[in-house]
Amino acid sequence: MSDYRTLALVGAGGKMGMRIGANLARSDYTVHYCENAPAGRERLAAEGREASEIHDVIAACDLVILAVPDIALADVSRDLVPRMRSGATLLTLDPAAAYANVLHQRDDIQYAVAHPCHPSVFLERRTDAEYADAFGGAAATQSVAAAFDDGSEADKDALEPVVRVMYGPVDTVHWVTVTQLAYxxxxxxxxxxxxxxxxxxxxxxxxxxxxxxxxxxxxxxxxxxxxxxxxxxxxxxxxxxxxxxxxxxxxxxxxxxxxxxxxxxxxxxxxxxxxxxxxxxxxxxxxx
Ligand SMILES: NC(=O)c1ccc[n+]([C@@H]2O[C@H](COP(=O)([O-])OP(=O)(O)OC[C@H]3O[C@@H](n4cnc5c(N)ncnc54)[C@H](O)[C@@H]3O)[C@@H](O)[C@H]2O)c1
Missing domain, CATH: 1.10.3640 (putative oxidoreductase fold)
Structure with a gap:
């Protein structure tokens, strides 16, 4: 995948979905926010983000971000991966499902994982906003640990800007393997x-x-x-x-x-x- 323009964020009303969605909403990417729970849809609406039906938009997406619970990833990927367009990338936020090989596989889909490191305990925080941001993704700089086992260096270079927006502010994206990320x-x-x-x-x-x-x-x-x-x-x-x-x-x-x-x-x-x-x-x- 050379360039990511159109993204789907699935589970957009959950804990990670809301954080990542707030950052993506300020970017130039076209983002479809997908959420199946009424409470999650309400959280999206409260932030002014309109919910889309994933089945309506997925074929147009270069990148599908699954911000759903890890125990749901096997079922959700079995439903969504067959609907993705050839050459698109599936991004999960935790290595467990990729490591355990429970994600639905297709040869013409790429699979990546990106997990936030959270701001370091040694980070030199300067502003009140940085001190208040324990989790990262708002004001305090953090790193990201990511894996793209079937991706080339060019594929990683293409995905990295999206990851930097999702979890920003980000200083470094550390590329490791899925197994290393699981460790x-x-x-x-x-x-x-x-x-x-x-x-x-x-x-x-x-x-x-x-x-x-x-x-x-x-x-x-x-x-x-x-x-x-x-x-x-x-x-x-x-x-x-x-x-x-x-x-x-x-x-x-x-x-x-x-x-x-x-x-x-x-x-x-x-x-x-x-x-x-x-x-x-x-x-x-x-x-x-
Ligand atoms: N919470 C954290 O601190 C944290 C940190 C790093 C990574 N992660 C990873 O992020 C991912 C999401 O975790 P979370 O804590 O945000 O979960 P969450 O339970 O807070 O949110 C998941 C959301 O997905 C929605 N959902 C479930 N099935 C769906 C479907 N089929 N279609 C659309 N929406 C659906 C739920 O309604 C919910 O709003 C997991 O892979 C987790 O490991 C979480």
Whole structure:
């Protein structure tokens, strides 16, 4: 595909659809906003975006963006891919369905995935709008991790401007493979990082409950130490103190299982993705 002009955004009234749609609406692309739920259509109407019926517009689209729940992607792609025009591209927003091979396949359709990285914890934010934009896609700059396994470098170059608009402001689009993207999400950022975020919240609640101290005292101590722990671990701003390292060793022994890195075994990735998609097993040739 050399140039994308006409786009369909399916699931345009959902969480990602509303974010992406707001950015696409300010672009020069011709965008058809498609949404099947009445509540989603109301959200679109409230923002002044007119809903289209996907079956009426899909044959005219160069790019079909599926912003629908991952567990719906097999059914939605089975309905829509046969109606796409030859040479068009199907873009999903999460690697799970592409990795598990549940997207309806056609030889003359290309398949890509683009996932927002969200603004970095190390981003130098300057404005109130940037500080307020934790998710990205509004004011704070973020990167995007994307995969286009059956696309050439020229195909990636053609798709990248659309991705930059969808998730803008964007500094870098990192092109990786679908499998690498699946190791980023879920393994690195959901299995590990989001889990640790909720784990820290649980530790905060436990601290307050066990000691009876005022919650703001525990919050102040935790939030400052999240910042310094990340700065030291990732940016080597200064070393952890000797006593801190002893406490860290105790924590690792008490909390982390010795074999935790098995989450990077591809069989484990297959299992977690099958669980996310609510399917028996992923349809990968070597999958267990
Ligand atoms: N929510 C996030 O933080 C986030 C972040 C990155 C990527 N994603 C990915 O974005 C995609 C969408 O997730 P979401 O959280 O926005 O989901 P969502 O549930 O908020 O929205 C999905 C929308 O799709 C609509 N829909 C469902 N079936 C449809 C169909 N056949 N035709 C038209 N519309 C249909 C639903 O009514 C809903 O409005 C998923 O692939 C998800 O993994 C989500």
């Amino acid at each position: 980023l999400e879920p393994t690195l950022v959901e299995t590990v990082t989001c889990m640790l975020g909720t784990f820290m919240k649980e530790a905060l609640d436990e601290t307050v409950e066990r000691t009876g101290m005022p919650r703001p005292a525990a919050e102040a101590m935790l939030y400052g130490h999240i910042q310094i722990a990340l700065a030291v671990a990732f940016k080597s701003t200064n070393p952890f103190s000797d006593a801190c390292m002893i406490a860290m060793d105790y924590g690792r022994d008490a909390i982390i299982k010795d074999d935790w890195k098995k989450i990077f075994d591809q069989g484990e990735l297959d299992k977690v993705i099958a669980r996310m998609l609510k399917i028996g097993r992923v349809n990968r040739p070597q999958a267990e």
